[in-house]
Amino acid sequence: MRVNEYDAVVIGAGVAGLAAASFLAEKKLKVAVVTKGEPTACLSTGAVDVCSQGDEPLAAIQKLPPEHPFRLVDEETIRSALNKFQQTVNAAGLPYIGSVEKNRFILTALGTFKTSCLVPVTMEASPQNASESLHIVTFRGLKDFYPGYIISRRKNAKFSVYDAGVSTTMSLAAHFEEKNFFEKFLLWLEKQNIYQDKIAFPAVLGLESAAEIVKTISILAGRPVFEIPTLPPSMPGRRLFNALKKTLRDNGGDIYWSWPVTGIEAAEATIEAVTTRSDGRPASINGKAFILAAGSFIGGGLTVTRHGIQENIFHLPVHIPGSRETWFDDNYFSMNHGIGRVGIAADAAMRPIGTSWKNIFVCGSILAEAQILKNGCGHGLALATASAAAKSCAEYLAR
Amino acid sequence: MIKTDVIIIGGGATGCGIARDLALRGIPHCLIEKGDFAAGATGACHGLLHSGGRYVVTDPVAARECYEENLILRKIGQKCVEQTGGLFVRLPGDSRRFREIFLRRCDEAGIPAEVISASKALELVPNLNPRIEEAIKVPDCAIDPFRLCMLNIRTSELNDALILTRHKVTEIIKSHGRCVGVKALDQTTAETREIRANVIINATGAWADTIAALAGCHVSLTPVKGSLVITNHRLTNMVINRLRHPSDGDIIVPNEAVCLAGTTSIPIEDPDKTSTDFQEVETIIGEAAKMIPHFDDTRIIRAFSGVRPLLKSVKTDSHEISRGFQIIDHQNGLFSIVGGKLTTFRLMAEKMVDRVMNVFNLKRPCTTAEIPLDGQEDLSGYPLSRRLEDLKNIVCECELVTRQQVKKIIRQTGTKNVGDIQHRTRLGMGPCQGGFCTFRALGIMNDMNVISPEESMNILRGFLQRRYKGIRQVLWGDQLREEQLVEYIYLGVLAMEKPNARE
Numbered sequence: 001m002r003v004n005e006y007d008a009v010v011i012g013a014g015v016a017g018l019a020a021a022s023f024l025a026e027k028k029l030k031v032a033v034v035t036k037g038e039p040t041a042c043l044s045t046g047a048v049d050v051c052s053q054g055d056e057p058l059a060a061i062q063k064l065p066p067e068h069p070f071r072l073v074d075e076e077t078i079r080s081a082l083n084k085f086q087q088t089v090n091a092a093g094l095p096y097i098g099s100v101e102k103n104r105f106i107l108t109a110l111g112t113f114k115t116s117c118l119v120p121v122t123m124e125a126s127p128q129n130a131s132e133s134l135h136i137v138t139f140r141g142l143k144d145f146y147p148g149y150i151i152s153r154r155k156n157a158k159f160s161v162y163d164a165g166v167s168t169t170m171s172l173a174a175h176f177e178e179k180n181f182f183e184k185f186l187l188w189l190e191k192q193n194i195y196q197d198k199i200a201f202p203a204v205l206g207l208e209s210a211a212e213i214v215k216t217i218s219i220l221a222g223r224p225v226f227e228i229p230t231l232p233p234s235m236p237g238r239r240l241f242n243a244l245k246k247t248l249r250d251n252g253g254d255i256y257w258s259w260p261v262t263g264i265e266a267a268e269a270t271i272e273a274v275t276t277r278s279d280g281r282p283a284s285i286n287g288k289a290f291i292l293a294a295g296s297f298i299g300g301g302l303t304v305t306r307h308g309i310q311e312n313i314f315h316l317p318v319h320i321p322g323s324r325e326t327w328f329d330d331n332y333f334s335m336n337h338g339i340g341r342v343g344i345a346a347d348a349a350m351r352p353i354g355t356s357w358k359n360i361f362v363c364g365s366i367l368a369e370a371q372i373l374k375n376g377c378g379h380g381l382a383l384a385t386a387s388a389a390a391k392s393c394a395e396y397l398a399r
Numbered sequence: 400m401i402k403t404d405v406i407i408i409g410g411g412a413t414g415c416g417i418a419r420d421l422a423l424r425g426i427p428h429c430l431i432e433k434g435d436f437a438a439g440a441t442g443a444c445h446g447l448l449h450s451g452g453r454y455v456v457t458d459p460v461a462a463r464e465c466y467e468e469n470l471i472l473r474k475i476g477q478k479c480v481e482q483t484g485g486l487f488v489r490l491p492g493d494s495r496r497f498r499e500i501f502l503r504r505c506d507e508a509g510i511p512a513e514v515i516s517a518s519k520a521l522e523l524v525p526n527l528n529p530r531i532e533e534a535i536k537v538p539d540c541a542i543d544p545f546r547l548c549m550l551n552i553r554t555s556e557l558n559d560a561l562i563l564t565r566h567k568v569t570e571i572i573k574s575h576g577r578c579v580g581v582k583a584l585d586q587t588t589a590e591t592r593e594i595r596a597n598v599i600i601n602a603t604g605a606w607a608d609t610i611a612a613l614a615g616c617h618v619s620l621t622p623v624k625g626s627l628v629i630t631n632h633r634l635t636n637m638v639i640n641r642l643r644h645p646s647d648g649d650i651i652v653p654n655e656a657v658c659l660a661g662t663t664s665i666p667i668e669d670p671d672k673t674s675t676d677f678q679e680v681e682t683i684i685g686e687a688a689k690m691i692p693h694f695d696d697t698r699i700i701r702a703f704s705g706v707r708p709l710l711k712s713v714k715t716d717s718h719e720i721s722r723g724f725q726i727i728d729h730q731n732g733l734f735s736i737v738g739g740k741l742t743t744f745r746l747m748a749e750k751m752v753d754r755v756m757n758v759f760n761l762k763r764p765c766t767t768a769e770i771p772l773d774g775q776e777d778l779s780g781y782p783l784s785r786r787l788e789d790l791k792n793i794v795c796e797c798e799l800v801t802r803q804q805v806k807k808i809i810r811q812t813g814t815k816n817v818g819d820i821q822h823r824t825r826l827g828m829g830p831c832q833g834g835f836c837t838f839r840a841l842g843i844m845n846d847m848n849v850i851s852p853e854e855s856m857n858i859l860r861g862f863l864q865r866r867y868k869g870i871r872q873v874l875w876g877d878q879l880r881e882e883q884l885v886e887y888i889y890l891g892v893l894a895m896e897k898p899n900a901r902e
Contacts, residue, residue: 043884043887044892045891045892108892108893108894109892109893110856110893110894110895111852112893112894112895113894114891114892114893114894115894141791141792143794143839144835144838144839145842146838146839146841146842146843146845146846147846148842148844148845148846148847148848149841149842149845149852149855151845152845152850152851152852152855153852167791229892231835231838231888231892231893232884232888234892296883297879297880297883298880298883298884298887300880303876304874304875304876304879305875305876306681306684306875324677325677327874328867328871328874331864332863332864332867332886333860333863333864333890333896335890335896339874339879339883373886373887373890373891378891
């Protein structure tokens with residue numbers, strides 16, 4: 001049995017897990033990320049929502065209830081975590097625009113506006129109101145994008161359809177990375193007589209070089225071009241995941257891919273390792289400290305059974321705000337379902353409450369009381385709490 | 400104003416069956432349904448074509464009717480019946496005396512019943528509880544109630560009958576004390592139509608008293624709620640019944656790729672206000688798991704309730720109320736047909752139309768038991784080779800529904816309702832319960848320019864709320880994960896709750 005030794009082992013490769021690991025790796029600590037597979041970040045719009053409950057996210061955070069996990073993190077940490085994120089993804093060739101001081105909108109595939117904060121540069125030109133006219137380019141056979149939704153809400157929009165020969169977001173994105181395809185597409189676009197203020201695309205404009213592709217089209221068409229996030233699988237989500245993954249690897253972190261944690265090894269109040277049953281790879285990964293960033297229900301950090309809710313890695317106590325009858329409100333759209341408050345409660349050092357383990361820290365959407373949909377605080381909360389958890393973890397390791 | 404001979408109110412199995420019978424006997428008619436076909440008890444049942452075994456001990460007459468109709472439907476409706484066969488399984492502790500009565504009564508009613516050993520039963524259905532004592536094999540079948548209604552109504556359509564779905568009867572017009580017509584509100588356009596006829600048939604199931612009241616009449620009913628759950632897998636290829644007195648959660652029926660299990664039996668007040676509660680779901684899973692243990696950890700994709708329009712009875716246990724049916728002549732041109740079961744819908748229609756023939760003084764025999772259902776030739780399966788060709792155009796991955804199919808339904812019916820597409824194609828009936836494909840189906844409507852932005856948002860809202868009602872009692876495990884993803888897509892990625900920001 002091979003045994004690998006790390007200072008810190010992070011469970012989960014989403015935005016929280018990768019950001020926490022990078023933070024520690026930069027401090028020259030030996031870090032591993034252990035993941036059972038692709039994170040839910042790949043399903044996301046890629047945009048970093050910080051807090052959508054107002055125009056100014058930082059002020060909105062201060063109005064969140066005191067039990068909200070954002071309130072565990074001081075404003076300076078939030079600000080620096082988000083600034084650092086922007087520097088990181090810029091360096092990885094995936095620039096994000098916007099500022100933590102102010103929210104902005106992105107146009108959705110339904111024609112509505114989603115409030116977000118830091119957005120990929122490919123969504124920079126997304127209209128902030130209904131007045132600008134749009135020309136939407138879509139692709140024959142694309143299942144999850146219907147310009148009719150947007151056009152019916154904006155009287156000043158038109159669309160045209162390009163037959164790319166493929167019809168999934170993944171294959172379209174791959175095609176846009178090919179020179180021949182892209183040149184042929186540009187020739188077609190030139191003939192479309194586009195007179196509208198802006199050109200909109202479903203978010204399929206490449207995977208590695210989306211920023212350049214958008215820029216090229218924009219220069220050629222002589223008007224701003226932007227992407228509209230699609231339903232999963234989402235290319236902007238995947239780009240974000242790739243950029244964070246690359247950053248961690250560049251900083252010397254290891255990623256154990258397809259490594260579902262099935263158990264732990266512990267001595268007294270200290271976790272010593274996480275283990276897996278899989279063959280052909282090390283059966284256990286030793287660490288001095290552990291960061292739980294395994295996500296919530298979709299990510300797989302928490303599981304609901306008919307008899308209760310469990311945290312799957314360390315079996316930490318789960319904060320459940322009420323009986324099963326209260327987990328789901330009668331009104332689907334209330335955004336107030338009790339289930340959104342379920343999670344792991346943490347203290348200001350991002351240690352889980354109610355456990356005797358000394359060396360676990362927790363961050364991201366698994367945190368209790370987050371109500372991510374209601375508060376519009378997905379990736380922003382992940383980045384801020386990852387930074388706080390990593391800081392506490394580094395302090396613990398330095399002792 | 401439209402004139403016809405007979406008005407049928409209600410588009411469930413009974414109403415559609417009456418329409419077909421009238422069509423085959425050459426009587427002009429009009430069917431009015433307030434929602435879509437099979438929207439009431441018809442669409443909210445097990446989809447079990449009874450062998451009669453279930454009722455043979457408590458109601459031998461109904462049981463015999465069931466078996467006779469079972470034979471007829473297998474013959475005339477091959478494309479909506481799956482001849483699965485059924486087992487009545489006896490678990491340790493279940494009454495042996497009940498078994499003896501069951502076998503004797505089956506013999507008396509002429510229902511084939513073969514006792515087989517536990518090991519033979521396990522060969523037939525490997526998922527069965529290995530601890531069963533024995534099983535009795537009966538000719539139960541699975542039936543698709545939506546398809547059944549569509550095929551019945553097809554005959555009427557071919558005979559130019561007027562079929563009005565999404566029309567609500569708001570008034571029964573009377574003249575000199577007789578019912579001479581109805582006013583029906585088109586729920587899509589809000590226009591009212593007036594239709595006149597000599598005979599009006601109230602086939603509205605649990606709503607029979609509400610409709611009868613429009614004519615100043617009364618129908619005594621005990622509306623009884625029955626709840627069911629749907630699994631994500633087909634856990635058995637045969638219908639599984641518990642060999643005991645009819646009780647909660649004693650039937651599991653395979654249907655296409657899934658199984659339905661239930662039911663419960665709870666008398667209720669208002670058929671429009673039904674919901675399934677957590678305890679019912681627990682009961683059904685608990686009981687079903689006694690017969691198929693795997694039920695306990697299988698993924699449940701939906702729970703729903705239907706309302707049986709049972710005849711009023713003094714018996715207190717609603718499982719014991721007769722499943723027989725009754726035709727009430729209100730002596731003013733209005734008839735109500737109540738009670739009965741899905742399995743006996745054709746017989747009910749035959750008896751009803753016999754009465755109508757008396758009114759018209761005509762002697763044309765019923766032929767619905769001999770002539771195969773119309774339109775079955777269009778249902779010739781979906782071979783793998785064609786599925787693979789269509790792969791790019793599949794908009795509902797769970798149930799393999801193509802873009803072309805959706806477009807065809809929209810063109811044919813002019814529908815603005817996702818439910819109509821669902822009933823006709825199975826779109827949205829799989830594990831995601833329409834989470835992905837409804838956005839697509841509505842997107843196609845949007846691109847075809849048949850709905851306005853307000854309509855599209857309202858339809859989406861209405862759909863998501865209804866969908867949620869069906870799944871909130873079964874949210875755990877993977878179904879909860881799927882639900883959270885769907886919620887994230889609509890409320891997060893698509894921001895549908897903030898449609899008016901900065902507009």
